[in-house]
Amino acid sequence: MSESNLTEARARLWRPAPLLPKEDERDGALVFVVAVLCFLACVAALAALAADRAATGWRGELSGEVLVQARPGPNETPALAAERAAAALAGVPGVTEVVALGRSEAEALLEPWLGRGGLEDLPVPQLVVVELDREAPARRGALDTALQADGVDAVIHDYEAYLGDVRRAGTLARAGAVGTAALIACAAAAVIAFATRAGMAARREVVEVLHLSGAEDAMLARLFQARFAKLAAVAGVIGAGGAAVIAAGLRALSGSGGFLPILPVDWSDLPWLLLCPLLAAFIAALSARRTAMELLAGFE
Amino acid sequence: MVGPGRNPARYEGPAVRFENVGLRYGRQTETLRDVSFDLEPGSFTFLTGASGAGKTTLLKLIYLALRPTRGLITAFGQDVATLPREAVPALRRRVGVVFQEFRLLDHLSAFDNAALPLRLAGLKPKAYRDDVGELLAWVGLGERMHAMPATLSGGEKQRLAIARAVVGKPDVLLADEPTGNVDHEMALRILRLFVELNRLGTTVLIASHDQDLVRQSGKPVMHLARGKLGPASVGRAA
Ligand SMILES: Nc1ncnc2c1ncn2[C@@H]1O[C@H](COP(=O)(O)OP(=O)(O)O)[C@@H](O)[C@H]1O
Numbered sequence: 001m002s003e004s005n006l007t008e009a010r011a012r013l014w015r016p017a018p019l020l021p022k023e024d025e026r027d028g029a030l031v032f033v034v035a036v037l038c039f040l041a042c043v044a045a046l047a048a049l050a051a052d053r054a055a056t057g058w059r060g061e062l063s064g065e066v067l068v069q070a071r072p073g074p075n076e077t078p079a080l081a082a083e084r085a086a087a088a089l090a091g092v093p094g095v096t097e098v099v100a101l102g103r104s105e106a107e108a109l110l111e112p113w114l115g116r117g118g119l120e121d122l123p124v125p126q127l128v129v130v131e132l133d134r135e136a137p138a139r140r141g142a143l144d145t146a147l148q149a150d151g152v153d154a155v156i157h158d159y160e161a162y163l164g165d166v167r168r169a170g171t172l173a174r175a176g177a178v179g180t181a182a183l184i185a186c187a188a189a190a191v192i193a194f195a196t197r198a199g200m201a202a203r204r205e206v207v208e209v210l211h212l213s214g215a216e217d218a219m220l221a222r223l224f225q226a227r228f229a230k231l232a233a234v235a236g237v238i239g240a241g242g243a244a245v246i247a248a249g250l251r252a253l254s255g256s257g258g259f260l261p262i263l264p265v266d267w268s269d270l271p272w273l274l275l276c277p278l279l280a281a282f283i284a285a286l287s288a289r290r291t292a293m294e295l296l297a298g299f300e
Numbered sequence: 301m302v303g304p305g306r307n308p309a310r311y312e313g314p315a316v317r318f319e320n321v322g323l324r325y326g327r328q329t330e331t332l333r334d335v336s337f338d339l340e341p342g343s344f345t346f347l348t349g350a351s352g353a354g355k356t357t358l359l360k361l362i363y364l365a366l367r368p369t370r371g372l373i374t375a376f377g378q379d380v381a382t383l384p385r386e387a388v389p390a391l392r393r394r395v396g397v398v399f400q401e402f403r404l405l406d407h408l409s410a411f412d413n414a415a416l417p418l419r420l421a422g423l424k425p426k427a428y429r430d431d432v433g434e435l436l437a438w439v440g441l442g443e444r445m446h447a448m449p450a451t452l453s454g455g456e457k458q459r460l461a462i463a464r465a466v467v468g469k470p471d472v473l474l475a476d477e478p479t480g481n482v483d484h485e486m487a488l489r490i491l492r493l494f495v496e497l498n499r500l501g502t503t504v505l506i507a508s509h510d511q512d513l514v515r516q517s518g519k520p521v522m523h524l525a526r527g528k529l530g531p532a533s534v535g536r537a538a
């Protein structure tokens with residue numbers, strides 16, 4: 001290739017330098033702060049998804065069965081009372097299976113609340129587990145009628161109340177997570193607004209010369225907007241990556257069931273984290289633009 | 301060759317008109333009082349006055365970095381007080397400014413500095429690459445176009461600032477003490493540059509307290525003293 005061809009090729013490749021000076025050290029700290037915020041937002045989002053899944057899971061289990069506690073009559077052993085209750089409920093439409101629990105099974109059921117052992121002297125209630133048809137579960141009223149018809153004195157544990165509690169807890173957890181994510185987004189916007197302010201103050205001479213050379217406000221704002229959007233996207237990738245590592249760890253630890261009592265994370269949650277860099281960039285761009293336009297309005 | 305050209309706008313009156321303009325910084329006494337003058341299109345005028353007389357202030361009023369506290373300023377027939385903000389950038393692009401302290405952008409090469417107004421006007425690099433190269437050669441910076449401002453001498457910075465001011469072919473060129481940082485030899489070279497630009501049609505206003513240069517130019521002079529503009533005079537031809 002001849003000398004002039006080389007010069008020509010180089011000239012064609014030439015691009016003007018960016019109008020704003022390259023990033024300086026301060027940006028490292030800003031990336032860190034935004035990355036931490038993104039991480040927290042991702043954890044909150046995962047928690048919301050997990051809470052939702054947990055609530056659904058509990059609801060499913062609870063609505064699938066009903067516990068009945070038989071009260072023995074004056075001349076009756078508790079075991080016999082349980083047998084009679086089971087017999088009364090067995091024929092009810094919508095009931096698939098009825099099991100009167102033995103003493104040891106009942107103790108096992110109560111163990112989470114009362115602890116192991118020490119139950120020997122206590123009158124452990126006789127429990128009957130009624131499995132309901134998931135498609136057409138028996139209504140509570142039908143169970144009551146059947147028990148009364150056979151003259152069994154029994155208490156049907158009110159799962160509807162539990163279900164309501166679970167539903168409320170799930171809603172609360174979700175609302176909490178959404179609120180937390182919203183707060184974090186606001187904090188991120190505020191951080192970017194501060195950074196834009198600081199960036200424009202540090203680059204005041206450049207901005208002023210561009211302004212006096214005929215740059216439109218919107219064009220100047222775009223410079224800061226693009227810069228902070230890029231920065232937030234990078235921070236979003238870092239933050240979401242961190243959250244993904246932790247979520248994947250939790251998921252792996254919880255085994256094939258994927259049902260860790262506190263945070264049932266699922267592999268299908270992870271793709272949602274991809275939204276984080278996009279959202280972070282969007283929020284940063286919006287905030288930087290707003291702040292820049294506001295400051296530029298003060299320029300004569 | 302990039303020579304400054306006339307903007308095609310069909311306005312025939314003075315490029316800039318001041319009518320009883322006053323300017324006060326904060327609460328101090330007026331820096332400019334009852335300043336009235338016309339800059340006719342294609343004219344070449346010097347603005348003289350002692351340091352602190354208000355020369356820079358007057359130029360700032362023209363390039364809209366300051367608003368007058370009273371009086372009327374029109375640029376190309378438009379009252380700048382009623383000009384909407386969106387219209388200001390376009391008007392600024394018709395006015396080239398050589399700032400007293402150059403105000404070159406340190407992170408951009410000489411070439412990118414000179415090309416700045418064209419870039420801000422939305423031109424693509426391909427469209428202005430050759431023109432800017434020619435302009436830089438014309439002001440004697442052909443060999444220095446990839447240099448960063450920090451490595452340029454005072455005279456080179458001065459000529460780069462001039463190149464940036466004229467690259468967009470402005471209708472009006474304002475220069476604030478453009479020979480303040482250079483020796484007499486360089487001052488004469490720069491003066492010849494301005495005369496050449498003016499010959500090609502640009503209205504030129506130069507603030508200077510270099511009496512020798514003003515005398516040598518033989519151009520009309522507006523003199524500022526105690527905030528007021530004295531009667532116009534003419535520098536003696538060299
Ligand atoms: N931004 C400012 N705030 C307050 N006073 C100013 C400002 N700029 C200039 N002045 C004052 O206005 C007067 C004129 O300044 P200037 O226009 O810079 O004069 P010159 O360019 O002729 O030396 C000076 O007394 C100066 O102190």
Ligand SMILES: [Mg+2]
Nearest residue numbers: 355356400476
């Ligand atoms: Mg001055």
